[in-house]
Amino acid sequence: MSRTTEVAQQSRNIQSGGALAILLMVLSVMVLTGWSQAGLAQGLPDFTELVEDNAGAVVNISTTSAPKAGNTRGMPFDERQLEQMPEFFQDFFRGPQSPFGGSPGNSQPRRSMGSGFIVSEDGYVLTNNHVVEGADEIIVRLNDRRELPATLVGTDPRSDMAVLKLENGEDLPVVKVGRSSELKVGEWVFAIGSPFGFDYTVTAGIVSALGRSLPSENYVPFIQTDVAINPGNSGGPLFNLDGEVVGINSQIYTRSGGFMGVSFAIPIDDAMNVFRQLRDKGVVSRGWLGVLIQEVNRDLAESFGLERPRGALIAEVMADSPAQQAGLQAGDIVLSYDGEPVELSSDLPPMVGRTPVGETAGLRVLRGGEVIEMGVEIGRLPEEGSQQAAVPSGESGGPTSAPLGMMVEPLPADMADSLGVDRGVVVADVARGPAYEAGIRPRDVITEINRKKVASVEDFREVVRALPDDKAVSVRVVRQGRALYLVMKP
Template sequence: MAALLWGQSLVANADLPDFTPLVEEASPAVVNISTRQKVPERAMAGQPGLPDLEGLPPMFREFFERSIPQAPRRPERQREAQSLGSGFIISPDGYIMTNNHVVADADEIIVRLSDRSELEAKLVGADPRSDVALLKVDGKNLPTVRLGKSEDLKVGEWVLAIGSPFGFDHSVTAGIVSAKGRSLPSDSYVPFIQTDVAINPGNSGGPLFNLEGEVVGINSQIFTRSGGFMGLSFAIPIDVAMQVADQLKAGGKVTRGWLGVVIQEVNKDLAESFGLDKPAGALVAQVMEGGPADKGGLQVGDVILALNGEPIIMSADLPHLVGGLKPGEKAVLDVVRDGSRKKLDVTIGTLPEEGQELTASGEAVERSNNRLGVTVVELTAEQKKGLDLKGGVVVKEVLDGPAAMIGLRPGDVITHLNNQAIDSTSTFNKVAQDLPKNRSVSMRVLRQGRASFITFKLAE
């Protein structure tokens, strides 16, 4: 009996894959990525980066003097390089794929190759929505990975990850594909590959291989309650990642399709009330006025069951299917309305860029992503008429930063910045991004019908 069991064990072991050829072939193209980031001291009164008290009008000076403590100036610090993640080389001339969160806000990106040599990398472009970033180093005849097709993956097949968990370069872990097409709450535009491959901090941005030695995903996230691996790892499908990388390489940004609806899940009770046989599809809870869905005839209460023939099983299936379409492309929606099925033809729009939001009318308004720390939106026609203005932007939100320190409030209207007229949010953001450092800058603000100029300085 013991001999029989021993023989069965040998047969079982003989069926397990041998990963050594794969690791030997692929490891040279896997890199460690670290960054350096300048961390300025929190701005204090009397330092560059704070407004000039003498330049403040009375309505702002009281706020400033009450809110900002006096403190001696301290020099700017620079954080030391630290191992943050992994990446992999996709071309002999030095293009590298990784996660956006690995290199976000970095002032300097260092790539360490398998031979321990280090190269400084340039950020070609990054896409926060998919968490994909494309880097470039100067190199020739660099080792590269082979790219596969993530759509060909099957649940249950073996996969392998190579990365730098906790800074341990070229660590190898293996497992199986647990599920495909997973949608996570914070990532609507990626149908993740779920695996049980051990992924830990530092693996982010590293490749996920199939048994053919082809990259089928980028390891991106884990589900954890302890901070460590718990058996649930998520990878960005390489098909999705390469679509993003191609757009980043061509233009530095990613354009996605947009439908202009707010959707929710269809549960059993909702399915019954809408005359569905089972819970499925995406229930339209809101249609953006003037958006693609509105123009295509979609209505609140419609249940979207398919897009171009692709079934919508869960509501989360819809965003990444729409996002994969090109703006201007025609799409056919299968919907249920009042218990009857019908088809709607819709022309896909352009998803607002990261840093923009939508008004109730479906119009995109740009959120300021600049050193002032303020969100601004366009003035409406009524506001311009009531204030007798031809241009300007209105403050919607004040975040931490110089804007808060000079006392800006939601509802303030900014008409001039650094002696330049502000006619739109895009003009405001461009001028704000190009503001000089350590020199007085003026801003004209209109509050409750009264205009005042403020001066302030930005730190080095």
């Protein structure tokens, strides 16, 4: 063989070997990709059997209400549900082109729809209060297309819950009730409901957070999820991967009118407590402490001697309340309730609300730099709209100015009566300075500075003279009848 032929042969061998190596690499990548995708798919939950097993106990709820005076539009959603929709849908359902009757002068019954689920074989159904509020007729449609009339057993607007009772229901499917207290953040959950009237729609996601407090419902520690919830889902169940109901889908947070990845569910532990009370007594009783509280931020924590922000700061104690009778004071910080730590002020109302009326709860309280323990006999939460007066406890001199940048004057008797306070000084004017930066404004009534009571202008002068330099101090003010703590750095 010639030298040229030998070189050519070697070159062909190298090329064929290189091609084989490349082919093996490509096959390896394909195999690894397939394995990784298969592993990823195996790690995701399969909801098919869960949905098949539980969809039967989920119901669609439609209501009809007599038209109110001046109401000229019939529609399938109530105002609360409509406000959560995109503007296009609001115009459609409210406008004259609405198939549900929206032309001016055409007074038709108002219709609404939502979801719910059956919790007992004798036909009790749980849903949201806003789904059935004001309804004259309630029809519940089951998965097998049966339509049954329902009676309203009771409602609890504070938790946005309602209990219905199906009439003439036989062989009713029932959900399994789980324990929301065992939920973990990051856990998979799914919802079944009727968004926009599309029956038995399934959406899934994870638990985003627990114990969320919303301005409209202080006594519900909501479950936050990223499960897609829309108008019509309200009142439907939130399931875990064991097929157990762990919550009732209730609200969404949105700036667009549609779902934005933030939805809220009522924990089933709280919901079942409300259900049992409505079923057995027709009303819901909640524990009541009788205090107004606020969050402890970093500056307030420093001024009260806490190493970090935690607890619920009592801004005001109500008259004749369990808190007053137990000796709680404005300026106390509740650190724990019945052995449970209070990290955020929003933790406290649900804890108190779940406590049976008449039971004694143990509190750990920070007062004057010292931690004390006390027992409080929990009362019953008054009905909404009932007024409770504030309790504070003190006299006067002439107007004065201070290096804090504000001028104060004696508290007039008529102003004290109207605000429900019996001590303090009125802020007459505020210039740029520590007081203004703290948020103090004219007409505020100062009742306490640095945990020292201020009953007169002379008290104010003495307390201000004794203030430490370059240290945050708390200031309790009463503004428009509400007490709150501010933080000032002299």
